Amino acid sequence: MGAFLRILLTVVLFFYAFSMLIKLIFRRKMRKLEKQMNQYAQEETKSSTNETKKPHVDPNIGEYTDYEEIK
Helix, strand or coil: CHHHHHHHHHHHHHHHHHHHHHHHHHHHHHHHHHHHHHHHHHHHHHHHHCCCCCCCCCCCCCCCCCCCCCC
16 A cells, blocks of 8 residues: 555656656747747837838939820
8 A cells, every 4th residue: 555655656756756847948949939939029110210212213213105006
């Protein structure tokens, strides 16, 4: 009877320790992912604010000519 309780206690403690370890690893991975997402968002914000307000017009392009149909 004592061996059964010892094995049962060992199994319960093993699963408890395993679940705590998984939670710890998951939290660290989530924090790392959160930092990466924040850096990505900051880079996107910087790139969108650095864009020019006016569209670039190539000086080599000629004037627009509107053609009318002749019947």
